[in-house]
Amino acid sequence: MLDDKIKKKLCDSMVSIVGEENVTLQETDRVLNAHDAWPLSEAKIRAGEMLPLADMIVFPGSKEEIAKILVVANDLKIPVTPVGGGAGTCGGTLAIYGGIQLDMKRMSKIHPIDHESMTVKVEAGVVGIDLEEEVNRYGYTLGHTPTSLRASNIGGFIATRSGGSLSSLYGKIEDLTLGLQVVLPDGSIIECKSVPRQSVGPDLRQLFIGSEGTLGIISEATLRLFLIPEERRFRSYSFPDVHSGLEAIRHIFRIGIEPSIARLYDPEDAAMSFSMHFEFDEGHCMLLLGFDGDPSQNEIDERKSMKICSEKGGTDQGEGPSKRWWEHRYDMYYPSRLTTSGFAVGDTIDIVATYDKLENIYHAMKSAMEKHDAIVMSHFSHMYQNGGSIYMIFFSSRATAEEGWATYKKIWDDGVAACLREGGTMSHQHGVGLSRSTYTEAELGSAFNVLKQIKEVLDPNGIMNPGKLGLGVRK
Amino acid sequence: MIFDDSLAEQIRMCAACPKMCRHVCPTFFAWRSDSPTPHGRALLLHQEIVGTRDLDERGIEVLFQCLECSHCLTFCKPEIDIAIIVEQRRKEIVTEGRRPSGLNEMAESLLKYHNPYSEPHESRNDWVETKKSDGKHLFYFTGCTAVYREKEIAANTIEILETIGNQVSISPEEWCCGSPLFRTGDMNLGLELARHNVEMLNAIDADEIVVTCPGCYRVLTKDYADYDLKLNKPVKHISQTLEEQIQKLPVGEFASSITYHDPCHLGRHCGIYDEPRKVIEKVSGVQLVEMEKTRDNAMCCGNGAGLRVLFPEKAKKIGSERVKQAKNVGADILVTSCPFCKNMLDAQSGEDLTVLDLPEIVLKAKRSRKANID
Numbered sequence: 113m114l115d116d117k118i119k120k121k122l123c124d125s126m127v128s129i130v131g132e133e134n135v136t137l138q139e140t141d142r143v144l145n146a147h148d149a150w151p152l153s154e155a156k157i158r159a160g161e162m163l164p165l166a167d168m169i170v171f172p173g174s175k176e177e178i179a180k181i182l183v184v185a186n187d188l189k190i191p192v193t194p195v196g197g198g199a200g201t202c203g204g205t206l207a208i209y210g211g212i213q214l215d216m217k218r219m220s221k222i223h224p225i226d227h228e229s230m231t232v233k234v235e236a237g238v239v240g241i242d243l244e245e246e247v248n249r250y251g252y253t254l255g256h257t258p259t260s261l262r263a264s265n266i267g268g269f270i271a272t273r274s275g276g277s278l279s280s281l282y283g284k285i286e287d288l289t290l291g292l293q294v295v296l297p298d299g300s301i302i303e304c305k306s307v308p309r310q311s312v313g314p315d316l317r318q319l320f321i322g323s324e325g326t327l328g329i330i331s332e333a334t335l336r337l338f339l340i341p342e343e344r345r346f347r348s349y350s351f352p353d354v355h356s357g358l359e360a361i362r363h364i365f366r367i368g369i370e371p372s373i374a375r376l377y378d379p380e381d382a383a384m385s386f387s388m389h390f391e392f393d394e395g396h397c398m399l400l401l402g403f404d405g406d407p408s409q410n411e412i413d414e415r416k417s418m419k420i421c422s423e424k425g426g427t428d429q430g431e432g433p434s435k436r437w438w439e440h441r442y443d444m445y446y447p448s449r450l451t452t453s454g455f456a457v458g459d460t461i462d463i464v465a466t467y468d469k470l471e472n473i474y475h476a477m478k479s480a481m482e483k484h485d486a487i488v489m490s491h492f493s494h495m496y497q498n499g500g501s502i503y504m505i506f507f508s509s510r511a512t513a514e515e516g517w518a519t520y521k522k523i524w525d526d527g528v529a530a531c532l533r534e535g536g537t538m539s540h541q542h543g544v545g546l547s548r549s550t551y552t553e554a555e556l557g558s559a560f561n562v563l564k565q566i567k568e569v570l571d572p573n574g575i576m577n578p579g580k581l582g583l584g585v586r587k
Numbered sequence: 588m589i590f591d592d593s594l595a596e597q598i599r600m601c602a603a604c605p606k607m608c609r610h611v612c613p614t615f616f617a618w619r620s621d622s623p624t625p626h627g628r629a630l631l632l633h634q635e636i637v638g639t640r641d642l643d644e645r646g647i648e649v650l651f652q653c654l655e656c657s658h659c660l661t662f663c664k665p666e667i668d669i670a671i672i673v674e675q676r677r678k679e680i681v682t683e684g685r686r687p688s689g690l691n692e693m694a695e696s697l698l699k700y701h702n703p704y705s706e707p708h709e710s711r712n713d714w715v716e717t718k719k720s721d722g723k724h725l726f727y728f729t730g731c732t733a734v735y736r737e738k739e740i741a742a743n744t745i746e747i748l749e750t751i752g753n754q755v756s757i758s759p760e761e762w763c764c765g766s767p768l769f770r771t772g773d774m775n776l777g778l779e780l781a782r783h784n785v786e787m788l789n790a791i792d793a794d795e796i797v798v799t800c801p802g803c804y805r806v807l808t809k810d811y812a813d814y815d816l817k818l819n820k821p822v823k824h825i826s827q828t829l830e831e832q833i834q835k836l837p838v839g840e841f842a843s844s845i846t847y848h849d850p851c852h853l854g855r856h857c858g859i860y861d862e863p864r865k866v867i868e869k870v871s872g873v874q875l876v877e878m879e880k881t882r883d884n885a886m887c888c889g890n891g892a893g894l895r896v897l898f899p900e901k902a903k904k905i906g907s908e909r910v911k912q913a914k915n916v917g918a919d920i921l922v923t924s925c926p927f928c929k930n931m932l933d934a935q936s937g938e939d940l941t942v943l944d945l946p947e948i949v950l951k952a953k954r955s956r957k958a959n960i961d
Contacts, residue, residue: 140645143634144627145620149605157630158603160637171619198621199605217619237619241610245879262662263606446664447603449596 113210114167114190122190122212126170129180134171134218145169145195145215149260150203150547152520154447155457159513166193166207171218175293175301175331178214182329182575183299185212189573192297194325196265197239200272201460202545204324208579209586214329216267222246225337231290231306233334236267243335252337255282258541259445267330273322275501275541277441279494280365281372281404282338284541285321291334292317296327297571306334319566324543325577326584327570341404344372346434347414349399349426350392354378355471357397358492360417360424362467364401365497367420369413373402373434374500378474380489381505386433399426400434451507455516458507459547461524463531464540466499473534477504480526484508484519494540501540524548544581552582589679590672595636597667601629608659611880613887614652614894616908617901623652625659625669632676647680651687654894654905655770656851656887670892677772689897690771698776701762702731711735712757717745722752725828726793726820728784728807730800731763732926737944740926744799744825744946750953751835755797760787766802766852769810770892778814781806785816796822799946801852801859801925802891808857824853826863826924826945833869839952841871843919843941846878848909848932849885850925863924863945870952878912886912888923890931906935914940922948 114122119137126135136142142165147153153163172178185192191211198205207213219237225247226232232252234243240261244254257276258264268274270292275284282288291306304317320327351357357376364371377385382398392398401417403410418428451458461481465473474490481488486506494501506523510516528538528551538548538555553560560582567574567583578584590598606626609615614623621627628650634640642650655670680686686694696705712734725748733741748755762784768777784807788796796818798804804824811818829836847867853859860882864875880886889895889905910932913921921936923929924945933942943951 138645140643140649141622144622144630154603158599160639162639239610260605262610443664445605446607447600452600452603
């Protein structure tokens with residue numbers, strides 16, 4: 113925390129930049145604006161613990177204001193922790209070293225759609241659902257549908273390199289972001305032009321997409337748009353085991369079919385998610401498929417996919433489970449009595465790997481995580497031609513907070529270790545934040561030094577979201 | 588602690604939610620901060636319950652930044668109504684003497700004048716004229732806004748009810764229903780007004796009580812009953828009364844595009860969505876154009892639960908957004924069924940949108956075959 117003299121000086125500067133009504137030192141505001149949806153933060157809040165707080169919250173209204181704020185913070189060497197919608201799952205918005213929490217929610221302008229280019233330019237603080245509804249009015253979709261869509265912001269999508277549940281077809285946010293505006297720690301404002309492709313050196317957009325506020329503040333972006341599909345068609349298949357289901361997915365993508373939805377639920381997750389609503393063999397997996405687009409093309413893709421599923425040992429379950437999942441896809445995001453009781457904590461390790469490693473990683477992680485008496489259930493989703501993601505979901509409950517949080521950490525440590533040992537990457541779309549920060553070096557190997565050096569050049573005073581992404585960790 | 592285990596559990600779940608309803612919270616829209624949101628309010632209360640932090644002055648302010656519109660409930664799978672929870676805590680805050688001072692003047696006015704506008708009680712409805720007839724005897728509980736701020740609504744209500752054959756009466760003994768006090772937690776004074784009104788209403792001779800204000804409707808039909816204050820005759824909202832007599836209603840000619848704003852107290856809180864729509868379509872002869880956010884997903888007008896008293900600029904910002912939503916669907920006329928909503932929306936509407944309360948559009952239909960809205 114800052115001493116009173118520095119805090120006063122900083123506060124005066126902030127007020128002069130954004131106005132008195134857009135700066136708060138109130139503890140209540142700092143508590144309420146601090147946390148994201150990291151399950152460990154939520155568990156600690158439930159248990160009555162205080163999370164680390166910023167010294168003040170500042171709400172900028174423009175890129176120019178952000179620039180001025182960063183210049184002051186840089187001069188005073190004060191940490192700046194950006195927060196968008198506060199919907200991330202990795203603790204990325206926690207101001208663990210105090211300083212300024214830079215809350216982007218005021219920057220919520222949606223510029224007119226460029227119908228010719230099928231793009232839209234938006235400020236970083238626009239809430240995802242607000243943008244999706246706006247472009248829907250003109251017949252478009254973002255194609256980006258994370259479960260957090262109602263709470264997360266565009267800046268947060270980009271800062272965490274997020275992915276939506278239809279990413280198999282539409283791509284992740286790094287595929288959807290054409291233009292990017294970033295305010296650097298020294299106050300300079302850079303623009304990565306909105307173009308479909310370029311050949312002018314490395315793609316600098318990609319440096320900032322996923323930078324989690326450690327290299328600068330994302331203030332505006334230009335995103336791609338898609339026509340709302342004429343039809344979204346659903347199909348479901350049960351499989352006797354993970355292997356056969358995964359083989360079906362692999363072969364569907366192998367012949368060039370691009371389903372919008374391809375999700376394989378392992379026996380535990382299938383039982384949890386579908387057995388109450390549909391009849392299928394106990395211990396079987398469930399594959400959900402979705403096809404977006406022209407009905408005649410969907411018909412062809414669905415027929416070919418069904419043939420593959422049958423050949424791989426699947427049983428047709430009709431559209432039911434897949435359609436139900438789509439219609440209830442937000443339900444699992446809500447808290448329940450069970451998941452918020454006592455010192456319970458559940459989380460997801462969303463790893464990604466190529467097909468040759470996926471199954472081994474699944475078994476290795478499941479085994480490592482279950483050793484801590486955790487309930488582990490998984491689904492393979494965000495599938496692509498070369499591989500995909502696994503949602504390794506765990507739930508653990510202990511008698512005390514100390515034991516609960518320690519167990520949580522062990523499950524993470526052992527789960528990530530198993531993933532890395534088997535050749536996977538520890539996150540597909542949730543990012544690193546605080547929860548994965550200590551594993552970043554192991555994940556990136558010698559490439560971590562490149563990231564560190566980039567950080568040192570762009571943010572020599574280490575003010576930008578210190579402690580996240582394995583960067584700027586202080587004693 | 589004022590919350591029982593069941594409510595404490597709901598507060599805990601809301602405090603642990605990744606903000607699944609925040610996008611429809613009008614005060615999130617107005618402030619663009621995580622503080623005045625359902626999750627923010629629940630988190631404050633949870634921390635108080637488990638002993639992490641006491642409610643400080645800013646925390647109290649956050650609780651009084653809630654419109655109690657219950658829009659969040661529409662998006663809450665565990666069905667946690669934060670409005671009820673906030674209101675319960677407000678009661679204790681008032682008891683503790685920690686109510687935001689901005690509400691004191693309103694409470695003093697209600698004590699002294701029996702209305703929240705510091706207007707003389709004597710002039711409440713002494714200007715209203717009624718006629719004798721042999722029709723159904725309806726007692727019109729006028730409500731404060733219709734008689735002090737939106738007099739056309741009160742006058743039009745009586746005229747239209749009499750035109751379709753009802754005998755209407757009013758009483759100079761009517762006091763504010765108590766809604767502004769119930770919603771802001773001042774139960775002692777609220778119940779004082781309530782007891783007076785119940786005594787007056789039970790003594791009068793009428794077949795039914797009719798109200799034009801959904802705030803009055805909710806208080807008379809729900810809050811009074813919650814405190815065992817029983818009314819001996821049915822209470823109807825004007826939309827219900829008009830819909831019951833829909834065949835007698837006049838039909839005008841409206842060349843305009845008409846949309847309807849659901850008042851929170853009438854829609855989400857009392858489940859009345861269809862009656863006002865049927866009446867509007869009958870008297871206008873046109874099909875309503877619905878706004879994107881409608882019925883249980885309707886945005887609040889910004890006027891409720893003390894917000895306009897404490898934070899008028901934010902309340903107006905919310906009202907302006909609702910007006911914008913009406914204009915977005917090409918509406919020329921925005922009808923609501925609440926004098927309080929009408930007052931806010933009309934003030935924000937500008938030149939290109941006419942805002943009417945339900946009795947007003949019915950009377951427009953009667954008075955002019957071709958309603959010239961321009």
